[in-house]
Amino acid sequence: MSASLLRVAARGPSSAVFRASLAAARPQPMTARAALAAPSLSNTFSTSSRMRSEHQEETFEEFSARYEKEFDNVQDVFELQRNLNNAFAYDLVPSPSVLSAALRAARRVNDFPTAVRIFEGIKAKVENNGQYQQYLEELKPLREELGIPLKEDMYPEETK
Template identity: 70%
Template sequence: MSSASLLRVAVRGPTQTFFRAYRPVAPSRASAAIVPGLIAGSSLNFSTTVSRRSEHQDETFEEFTARYEKEFDSVQDVFELQRNLNNAFAYDLVPSPSVLQAALKAARRVNDYPTAVRVFEGVKAKVENNGQYEQYLTELKALREELGIVLKEDLYPEEAK
């Protein structure tokens, strides 16, 4: 096709025989009865995914603590440890000292010292103020000394200021 004929088609516009105009047709009552997504106001008009409910939707803090203590007790490798820590810290709460104790013991069991130090960084980021962080440190001081875990503030004192 030469450039002149392309220009002619562009100037004239599409012909009825080559292109068809799209005209939306409202569904009839019969077709709407067959396909539930065509019903006006149906929630199926925008999404076809099924809403999922969490199995831990109405979980109390005590149930949360017991569940994560059990999960950290069964950790076998670094991936599981870090996945459980990410999941525990993803909630809108700070894990209890007993959960952190189980996480620190799991870090020692899988021989992952950096993750043990990062547990305390996660707590520091999660608490509301420095006083709460100090309470966690005093609560877990004996375990920290037993496992030989040094805090990031002690490792890099110039960054703590």
């Protein structure tokens, strides 16, 4: 009895319905899939993308105001880090007011490492050490108020 069950299990199903469902599950060319789509849906979707951008150029002041607002509304570490990644992804260094809002947001969500990393991001984005020193001087009162040390102060032997 067990040998006959094993033979049936090894053979698998042999019904025509099963074979038809396998044929229907196979990938089909794009034209065949488009022909199967409902006519009402095929008219609403475009197959080509638009080549123009719907976003207009943003001034530095608008950029700063937008990110200050974003950082003021931060509720958790994920939002803080996402906004920082987005702000630093542009080909500019965020203004001290944006960085101030980011540092306050880091304090609000109690994320000390990210607060320290903000200064590392500034150092990586500026063109020279003089600009970095200007940012440090501008943000020094806030940095002291929040108790945020610099990486250079915590690990002086690693900096060169």
